[in-house]
Amino acid sequence: PTLRTSLPSSSPSLSPTSIPSSSPIYISRSNPTIRKPTLAPVQILYDVTSPKDDIKIYFGKDDNDGREGPPKPHEVATNVLDNSGKKYLNYNDLGSGFTVEVLDKCVIKGARFYPANDREGRDPSSYKIEGGRRRKNGRWRWSTIKSGTIRLPAARIKVTEPKLDPRFPHAEILFENQREFQMYRVTFPTLKDSDSEHSMQIAEVELLGYFTGGGVSLEGVRTTPISSSSLIAESSNPVSQKKRFKSTGTDRAENLQHSFEEKGPNYLLDLTTQYDMVGILKMNGVFKPDHPRYKKLTDKTGAGFISRVKNDALVIKPAIGKTVIRGARFYTSDSEEKYDPSSFVIDGGVEEANGEITWRRIRAGVLNMPSARVDRKTQNIDPELHPHDGVWFNNDEVYDMYRMTFPETKDNSVNYEMRISEIELVGYRSTRKLEESNFNIYDLITTIYFWRYEGSLTVPPCSENVQWRIFDRPIRISPRQQATLEWLIRAYRDPDTCQRATVGRPRRDGTGNVDVVRPTQAIKYDHLQVHCTSANY
Known part of the structure; x- marks a missing residue:
């Protein structure tokens, strides 16, 4: 179905109306500064x-x-x-x-x-x-x-x-x-x-x-297809997983990747393993990777993690490589219920060639952690056996790593303290290969009738030797497609000099996008306009 957009109000809460847009946030390792999104919040409406x-x-x-x-x-x-x-x-x-x-x-x-x-x-x-x-x-x-x-x-x-x-x-x-x-x-x-x-x-x-990610646990709820595309929610067996990942050395990552290719992208699996890179990204840009107490979050045990700084972000980089996630599970700790997180934010990160990481919002919402506790001595955490809350969402973007924050707890006191025992990212490993497709670009055409007129180029030198044909029924595209087209025009570089070379005129809305339309021109006598319909065939 065609996607539509709605612009929610700028409420400070974590309700769906205040989820920021997918405008990127850049964090450079050499210069740890954060640029906040400038685009208005956008929600995609789908069936x-x-x-x-x-x-x-x-x-x-x-x-x-x-x-x-x-x-x-x-x-x-x-x-x-x-x-x-x-x-x-x-x-x-x-x-x-x-x-x-x-x-x-x-x-x-x-x-x-x-x-x-x-x-x-x-x-x-x-x-x-x-x-x-x-x-x-x-x-x-x-x-x-x-x-x-x-x-x-x-x-x-x-x-x-x-x-x-x-x-x-x-x-x-x-x-x-x-x-x-x-x-x-x-x-x-x-x-x-x-x-x-x-x-x-x-x-x-x-x-x-x-979907708001309002906290549906997989216990007692549908654990078969979780979407209309017949994706099957399935928890990988932690016991067999540890045996399978026993190899060491440079072949470990390769073996991990092969083990997640057994069922392909049509099945959703727990992508986290004990070999993932887990770290803390502080608000000042300092990144602390692979501390032993952070690794407890993906070791499949009940050993707890404690955070006392609200704005510190957990970063998980799956050892299996690039992934697509469509859900997450958060398991309770053995501490008091007041320390449970009650809201979450998940961002996906793409690592650029120059070392910068571009973060994009995947999902933000509320959590409803159960009252039951996970004992810290628990081994082989299993979603069918141990208390947790799960969130599910539509996402097809491939990311290298994921960043998570928990802005609020059930207690939500001035002295912030959040405790959790395990995090599972649910999705599939991306293998993105070009496959033969029966896609036909002419299927996009909505009509064979059009307006025709003799006009000019929209970019310098604006020569008036162009015959334009414009369909009399528009082709509908999604907001994501529109954003991609705008980015391609804005980011165009000259192939010889590698310098920015867009001919667009910068907009005044602060988005960085450009306009490639000329101001309305006067109609000259030789600008012939014809509406071609069935009568012309």
């Missing part, structure tokens, strides 16, 4: 639902139209989140819908509704999205997030469509919301033509938002 979520039908009320009861076997509620054209139909139509428990706590700020294959009168004409919290008596308390009218297009979607995306007919709504839930209920109070139709139908619903 938080998955076909593997727990989906249940929600019956509405029968309006005495002669049909009621459950849907046919091929039109069940699970079709509404299967990413295909198969429709969901409910004969108890008015107020019908579905409930879904998604992977983790998340904040939704929008939704997409895709029409079914036939009978436009069955389309919903209004919607209601609610978030649920379970009470002590086991019942759900529902809070309305957003409700209103929707106008589904008259165009239909075939039931045979294998995969839907925003290029198909749909209606999209965006709204402001800061409340996080894991259980959602979506209902449709009215239809386009309930007088003539006996049922409600819809092909697909996408809830747009982001």
Whole structure:
């Protein structure tokens, strides 16, 4: 699905609205200074639902139209989140819908509704999205997030469509919301033509938002696929891991890498080992690597780690090389519960050729560490046996190392003290090889019709001998793609001199990006403008 952005407010708390953007922070070993991000915070909105979520039908009320009861076997509620054209139909139509428990706590700020294959009168004409919290008596308390009218297009979607995306007919709504839930209920109070139709139908619903990392432990929760891409959360066996990593010398890293290649990138594993580089990066830029007490964090034992400086950052460089992480586990210590961290920040670091490390924000959020303790004499820590809190997130970026801070503890007193026994980074080793692909660039083209005019170059010498063709329907790109294009233009270097040579004009927003558009020019008599449509073929 196409990614969209929303600009949250600049709150000082660690709520999702205050997560900084992915603008880089540079730390040089020779000159330990920190440049803070200058871009505004940005959240990426994506479909938080998955076909593997727990989906249940929600019956509405029968309006005495002669049909009621459950849907046919091929039109069940699970079709509404299967990413295909198969429709969901409910004969108890008015107020019908579905409930879904998604992977983790998340904040939704929008939704997409895709029409079914036939009978436009069955389309919903209004919607209601609610978030649920379970009470002590086991019942759900529902809070309305957003409700209103929707106008589904008259165009239909075939039931045979294998995969839907925003290029198909749909209606999209965006709204402001800061409340996080894991259980959602979506209902449709009215239809386009309930007088003539006996049922409600819809092909697909996408809830747009982001996971907040609100602290879902893998104990008692789904430990099978953790995303719609069928990535499997799996804890590596610490006992066999120690036997496997028994080798010493220069071949140790190579053996580690081979051991993590057994199942490939489709499985998420604990990437930390006793051979990782673990250190402390202080706020003044001083880095202290591989102290024995830091190494306790990845040795798979209950031996605790204590930090008394809030702004000191833990740095872990996995011994297996470049990695992609999509989650983390934090295990309690054997100390009092008040020392548990209650918030976290994870940054990924890329080591440049000149020794600089570029840090980018991966995830920040809250932790809900359990009351149970991990005994300091524990050996072979296991997520299925020992108390911890886990966070999961979408990330495809490859990093050399990771930086973590824990700004708040449960006690959150003036005298900061945080204690934790073990950290596990969950993901896969990056092997990034170029593989043969069936990607066709022409698949991106949205239309064959365009505007044509005779204009000029946008860069010096601005010669007026260019024939421009501009599609009359824009191609949608993600914010990450836009940021990459802006960086490539800004960072362009002359291949002969290796000097910065961008022809762009610096913006005044402090981002360092440039504009490569000329000011609007006067239309000359010979600037022929033509809109080429089907009539021209």
